[in-house]
Amino acid sequence: xxxxxxxxxxxxxxxxxxxxxxxxxxxxxxxxxxxxxxxxxxxxxxxxxxxxxxxxxxxxxxxxxxxxxxxxxxxxxxxxxxxxxxxxxxxxxxxxxxxxxxxxxxxxxxxxxxxxxxxxxxxxxxxxxxxxxxxxxxxxxxxxxxxxxxxxxxxxxxxxxxxxxxxxxxxxxxxxxxxxxxxxxxxxxxxxxxxxxxxxxxxxxxxxxxxxxxxxxxxxxxxxxxxxxxxxxxxxxxxxxxxxxxxxxxxxxxxxxxxxxxxxxxxxxxxxxxxxxxxxxxxxxxxxxxxxxxxxxxxxxxxxxxxxxxxxxxxxxxxxxxxxxxxxxxxxxxxxxxxxxxxxxxxxxxxxxxxxxxxxxxxxxxxxxxxxxxxxxxxxxxxxxxxxxxxxxxx
Amino acid sequence: xxxxxxxxxxxxxxxxxxxxxxxxxxxxxxxxxxxxxxxxxxxxxxxxxxxxxxxxxxxxxxxxxxxxxxxxxxxxxxxxxxxxxxxxxxxxxxxxxxxxxxxxxxxxxxxxxxxxxxxxxxxxxxxxxxxxxxxxxxxxxxxxxxxxxxxxxxxxxxxxxxxxxxxxxxxxxxxxxxxxxxxxxxxxxxxxxxxxxxxxxxxxxxxxxxxxxxxxxxxxxxxxxxxxxxxxxx
Numbered sequence: 371x372x373x374x375x376x377x378x379x380x381x382x383x384x385x386x387x388x389x390x391x392x393x394x395x396x397x398x399x400x401x402x403x404x405x406x407x408x409x410x411x412x413x414x415x416x417x418x419x420x421x422x423x424x425x426x427x428x429x430x431x432x433x434x435x436x437x438x439x440x441x442x443x444x445x446x447x448x449x450x451x452x453x454x455x456x457x458x459x460x461x462x463x464x465x466x467x468x469x470x471x472x473x474x475x476x477x478x479x480x481x482x483x484x485x486x487x488x489x490x491x492x493x494x495x496x497x498x499x500x501x502x503x504x505x506x507x508x509x510x511x512x513x514x515x516x517x518x519x520x521x522x523x524x525x526x527x528x529x530x531x532x533x534x535x536x537x538x539x540x541x542x543x544x545x546x547x548x549x550x551x552x553x554x555x556x557x558x559x560x561x562x563x564x565x566x567x568x569x570x571x572x573x574x575x576x577x578x579x580x581x582x583x584x585x586x587x588x589x590x591x592x593x594x595x596x597x598x599x600x601x602x603x604x605x606x607x608x609x610x611x612x613x614x615x616x617x618x619x620x621x622x623x624x625x626x627x628x629x630x631x632x633x634x635x636x637x638x639x640x641x642x643x644x645x646x647x648x649x650x651x652x653x654x655x656x657x658x659x660x661x662x663x664x665x666x667x668x669x670x671x672x673x674x675x676x677x678x679x680x681x682x683x684x685x686x687x688x689x690x691x692x693x694x695x696x697x698x699x700x701x702x703x704x705x706x707x708x709x710x711x712x713x714x715x716x717x718x719x720x721x722x723x724x725x726x727x728x729x730x731x732x733x734x735x736x737x738x739x740x741x742x743x744x745x746x747x748x749x750x751x752x753x754x755x756x757x758x759x760x761x762x763x764x765x
Numbered sequence: 766x767x768x769x770x771x772x773x774x775x776x777x778x779x780x781x782x783x784x785x786x787x788x789x790x791x792x793x794x795x796x797x798x799x800x801x802x803x804x805x806x807x808x809x810x811x812x813x814x815x816x817x818x819x820x821x822x823x824x825x826x827x828x829x830x831x832x833x834x835x836x837x838x839x840x841x842x843x844x845x846x847x848x849x850x851x852x853x854x855x856x857x858x859x860x861x862x863x864x865x866x867x868x869x870x871x872x873x874x875x876x877x878x879x880x881x882x883x884x885x886x887x888x889x890x891x892x893x894x895x896x897x898x899x900x901x902x903x904x905x906x907x908x909x910x911x912x913x914x915x916x917x918x919x920x921x922x923x924x925x926x927x928x929x930x931x932x933x934x935x936x937x938x939x940x941x942x943x944x945x946x947x948x949x950x951x952x953x954x955x956x957x958x959x960x961x962x963x964x965x966x967x968x969x970x971x972x973x974x975x976x977x978x979x980x981x982x983x984x985x986x987x988x989x990x991x992x993x994x995x996x997x998x999x
Contacts, residue, residue, distance in 0.1 A: 550814035693944030700860035
């Protein structure tokens with residue numbers, strides 16, 4: 371299946387440094403069209419399109435907007451989550467670099483739909499080099515054109531701040547750690563006001579939906595997951611890069627046909643917190659119901675050790691845990707300890723049982739998505755490549 | 766306003782019971798005679814949701830939910846002591862004990878330590894997991910002795926100082942395993958930065974914050990006490 375570019379429609383076509391170029395390619399038409407509709411009509415259109423959040427959880431965007439729009443508050447806020455922290459993803463950076471105006475237009479439509487005057491663009495600290503370009507593009511566009519004010523806030527380099535509640539704490543100037551839910555952001559979000567938080571890629575879908583209608587959008591993709599998904603493919607492939615394919619495309623088409631992977635052993639879909647798919651299951655369709663996450667696809671060939679992969683991932687989470695809840699703070703530390711012991715060939719079989727039990731408990735008891743997803747790669751590699759673990763046990 | 770509107774029907778451990786709307790699962794369970802173990806939660810303070818000790822199983826929820834901050838809703842089906850919940854609590858306690866120093870015998874809070882009582886209740890003895898422990902210098906000021914090696918990072922002192930006393934002396938710093946409760950910019954608590962309110966001490970569930978035994982002694986007392994017979998505590 372070839373690529374299908376909806377989110378990346380302007381990348382490589384529009385000059386990202388020139389608003390005239392964006393206008394010449396039909397820029398801001400969707401915003402003008404949306405302004406002629408009532409906010410509720412916009413929300414219903416997005417709801418009807420079946421668009422789902424691209425941050426990884428796949429929550430219906432229209433429903434999120436509706437909840438926030440109907441929630442009473444002194445002010446409403448839209449936050450664009452550009453804290454693309456997941457290991458191995460760079461699709462949002464590609465969008466920010468190549469189509470900033472398209473993103474602003476999507477944010478402006480979201481503001482119109484939920485009645486927000488201010489929107490925040492939470493930019494990852496590592497993307498500081500994009501700040502100048504974004505601010506210049508924002509200044510060029512102007513608040514009057516957008517009908518809202520977009521403020522860029524920079525992160526400070528914490529992975530957990532990509533998690534929506536920690537992100538809001540960070541914007542509020544507090545320590546970046548997860549809040550408990552409920553209440554959810556559409557009711558009590560930024561400064562306890564109704565807030566919509568959407569991923570960069572989600573907001574990039576808004577312009578085409580408004581322009582072409584929900585019915586057109588539903589024809590792309592598969593059933594409960596309409597539309598396309600951008601993937602950042604890296605690892606043992608010939609052609610790494612950003613690829614956009616419709617939902618339901620088989621994983622093999624993405625990594626083998628498009629990216630040119632050979633001798634695949636396993637693919638981790640969704641970054642460090644993603645699921646590990648063994649080569650035998652490469653025909654898995656890419657949907658929110660199977661495997662997906664934020665869109666990082668890391669291909670591992672036959673030379674890679676799966677225990678090493680799990681150890682690398684857990685090392686990352688032990689470093690990036692905010693430390694608020696016990697299962698994540700202490701659990702990742704112990705997971706790392708058990709995995710390291712195994713790799714040093716001094717582990718016992720009970721250690722593997724402990725890994726399994728601890729992972730299961732972390733997945734159901736942690737406060738936020740970080741801790742709940744941290745043991746994913748351990749659980750999956752244990753399931754599909756259990757022999758590698760047992761071969762490392764001290765005899 | 767009718768009484769009915771303020772009451773929600775829930776199913777608690779298989780029994781249909783009623784709960785006040787707007788209360789947490791923890792409060793609703795207590796009102797119906799079911800005790801859920803807690804550690805970071807304290808009735809004086811706003812819930813934190815950090816220790817995950819009070820997790821319960823709620824039907825149709827992907828994960829376990831912490832009962833201290835989740836409100837009851839109509840028709841909620843709650844299991845407070847299912848095998849899944851008990852296993853999670855036990856593992857969480859084992860995790861907490863893994864990095865906690867084994868100094869219970871010489872700890873000031875030994876017999877009033879909430880963590881020790883809770884681990885006994887959950888049947889957690891010597892923890893299965895081995896890991897590094899935290900070691901910090903013991904800090905003393907005229908009132909408080911603070912031993913962060915024993916701290917379980919429950920946020921109670923942070924919140925007690927902020928919400929009860931209104932002083933906001935403590936905050937959290939660093940992340941992950943390195944996280945610690947700090948004063949100012951990670952200064953040692955060795956100066957008189959606060960008065961002897963002791964709210965943080967009485968809210969600390971473990972022995973990380975204790976009174977200085979000689980805190981109420983007047984300068985003139987020193988002469989008198991030196992004449993007293995030496996008492997060896999048993």
